[in-house]
Amino acid sequence: MTDTPGSAQSGQNGSGLAGSDPTLPRIANPTPIVEFRNVSIAFDGPPVLQNISFSIAPGETRVLLGPAGVGKSVLLKLINGLLRPDQGSILLFGEDISTMTEEQLFPLRIRTGMVFQEGALFDSITVRDNVAYQLIQERVPDAEIDTRVHQALTFVELDNTFDFFPASLSGGMKRRVAIARALIHQPELILYDSPTGGLDPVTSTTIIELIIKERDFFHAPSILVTHRLQDAFTLCTHRFDADQGHMVPLPEGQTDPTTTFLMLEEGRLIFDGNLHDLIHTDNSFVREFLE
Amino acid sequence: MAIGAIDRTAKNLVLTVQEYSLFAQRAVLNIFRPPRYWPDFLLQSNIIGVGSSAIVLLSGFFTGGVLALQSAATLSEFGATAVTGRFVSLTMIRELGPVLTGIMVAGRNASSMASELGSMVVTEQIDAMRALGVDPMRKLVTPRLYSCIAMLLFLTILADACGILGGAAVTVFMNHQNGTQYFSMAWEHLHYSDIAQGLIKPLFSGFIVASVGCFYGMRTSGGTEGVGRSTISAVVTSSVLIIFVDFLLTQVLLTLFAQL
Numbered sequence: 001m002t003d004t005p006g007s008a009q010s011g012q013n014g015s016g017l018a019g020s021d022p023t024l025p026r027i028a029n030p031t032p033i034v035e036f037r038n039v040s041i042a043f044d045g046p047p048v049l050q051n052i053s054f055s056i057a058p059g060e061t062r063v064l065l066g067p068a069g070v071g072k073s074v075l076l077k078l079i080n081g082l083l084r085p086d087q088g089s090i091l092l093f094g095e096d097i098s099t100m101t102e103e104q105l106f107p108l109r110i111r112t113g114m115v116f117q118e119g120a121l122f123d124s125i126t127v128r129d130n131v132a133y134q135l136i137q138e139r140v141p142d143a144e145i146d147t148r149v150h151q152a153l154t155f156v157e158l159d160n161t162f163d164f165f166p167a168s169l170s171g172g173m174k175r176r177v178a179i180a181r182a183l184i185h186q187p188e189l190i191l192y193d194s195p196t197g198g199l200d201p202v203t204s205t206t207i208i209e210l211i212i213k214e215r216d217f218f219h220a221p222s223i224l225v226t227h228r229l230q231d232a233f234t235l236c237t238h239r240f241d242a243d244q245g246h247m248v249p250l251p252e253g254q255t256d257p258t259t260t261f262l263m264l265e266e267g268r269l270i271f272d273g274n275l276h277d278l279i280h281t282d283n284s285f286v287r288e289f290l291e
Numbered sequence: 292m293a294i295g296a297i298d299r300t301a302k303n304l305v306l307t308v309q310e311y312s313l314f315a316q317r318a319v320l321n322i323f324r325p326p327r328y329w330p331d332f333l334l335q336s337n338i339i340g341v342g343s344s345a346i347v348l349l350s351g352f353f354t355g356g357v358l359a360l361q362s363a364a365t366l367s368e369f370g371a372t373a374v375t376g377r378f379v380s381l382t383m384i385r386e387l388g389p390v391l392t393g394i395m396v397a398g399r400n401a402s403s404m405a406s407e408l409g410s411m412v413v414t415e416q417i418d419a420m421r422a423l424g425v426d427p428m429r430k431l432v433t434p435r436l437y438s439c440i441a442m443l444l445f446l447t448i449l450a451d452a453c454g455i456l457g458g459a460a461v462t463v464f465m466n467h468q469n470g471t472q473y474f475s476m477a478w479e480h481l482h483y484s485d486i487a488q489g490l491i492k493p494l495f496s497g498f499i500v501a502s503v504g505c506f507y508g509m510r511t512s513g514g515t516e517g518v519g520r521s522t523i524s525a526v527v528t529s530s531v532l533i534i535f536v537d538f539l540l541t542q543v544l545l546t547l548f549a550q551l
Contacts, residue, residue: 109421109422
């Protein structure tokens with residue numbers, strides 16, 4: 001098992017990513033956006049996560065794999081302080097958040113975007129107000145809000161839902177609106193919590209395509225929680241082509257170097273590496289999961 | 292085994308009281324620091340105040356009517372039916388108006404707050420709000436708390452007025468007594484201390500309804516079944532607390548006003 005997350009850099013796959021800037025500065029040893037140091041957490045019982053250590057480098061997309069109930073969503077909520085670790089420390093944007101108060105966490109959370117498992121849209125307000133939620137709190141002028149909401153909804157190809165209420169959207173549309181809400185503030189880190197969970201294969205592909213589009217356009221580091229291997233592999237083996245307006249496979253044998261994998265088993269991190277390492281690992285649990 | 296269960300229950304009770312105290316303290320103190328969500332305060336005032344006015348009006352009116360019917364039957368044995376107005380107005384203003392309004396509002400709004408916030412918790416909307424950099428305590432709880440306190444004051448005044456009118460309707464149309472005498476007796480024997488007692492109690496009731504409703508809503512767990520449990524707990528706890536605090540307040544206020 002080879003750990004290469006720190007060396008992953010955006011736009012280095014030689015595929016001419018649409019929307020990417022090949023002149024983006026490269027940092028030799030970038031400060032991690034997120035760093036877990038021996039993090040453990042339990043809820044009235046055995047530990048849910050034990051001694052978890054990993055990091056997310058700038059521009060990196062990490063796919064967190066594992067069966068249901070293994071603690072993937074808990075790990076995601078630890079990253080932006082929605083949960084607090086019992087042991088260990090978590091560094092977000094270089095700051096230790098494990099001892100911060102809720103008030104101190106809000107400025108850091110504003111710099112992150114999070115897509116929840118079921119979308120978690122506010123059902124009493126319209127799609128426009130959901131997407132613009134942060135902007136409304138910051139008292140951004142209405143005209144600017146409308147423009148930015150239209151841009152965000154256009155990105156997820158749902159501009160026609162501007163005035164709709166979440167109840168009138170399908171499951172897939174809710175996830176896409178949730179992605180628009182997470183992206184509108186141009187976050188420095190995006191957390192996806194099972195964005196394709198419970199969706200049909202076609203809609204799942206649409207969501208994954210959006211995540212690839214976001215990765216290749218904005219290069220924001222992200223972590224995606226999923227138990228669906230096909231989503232993880234699609235992320236690694238495709239790029240977004242702006243000319244064609246959809247994702248296309250990378251040439252045979254190439255993978256996106258910015259996309260790497262983590263795998264959890266019973267609260268422990270058992271794999272941290274790239275697609276090649278994942279496929280060739282000797283770990284019996286990983287092999288069983290892959291098969 | 293039994294001692295272990297008692298121990299656990301006692302510890303859970305103490306923990307709940309501690310969590311509730313901290314929760315209520317945060318909700319109260321949030322008003323002194325920005326951001327303050329005034330539009331949410333107005334929205335909640337409309338939902339709690341205007342929304343509850345019909346049930347408060349009706350319950351107040353019929354309670355006053357029942358009081359007049361019962362008291363007239365008893366007072367007639369002593370030839371004192373003329374003091375029906377005094378009896379109804381004092382009972383409504385000092386006791387039944389605040390307590391009944393509190394319980395009616397608890398039934399309608401504590402349940403609504405617990406279920407609304409509970410649903411938001413189980414659908415991760417509260418976490419989404421926190422992830423978006425907004426404090427749910429400031430955005431959801433504090434506006435509900437202050438609007439409930441303010442609106443319960445006005446709703447109690449409404450209930451008192453309707454109760455006295457209900458008593459008057461029964462006195463005039465069913466007991467065939469003099470309406471002027473009823474209102475005269477109701478007015479002449481009313482003191483500022485009575486009104487003060489009646490207007491202090493709803494402030495506490497409003498605090499109980501909103502803080503208990505929001506507290507149970509925000510600590511909901513266990514999916515939709517958990518939302519149901521939170522709603523029941525909110526209504527039961529707030530109703531019992533309103534009556535218990537009313538008992539304590541009555542004792543304190545009677546002692547206090549007797550010394551003045």
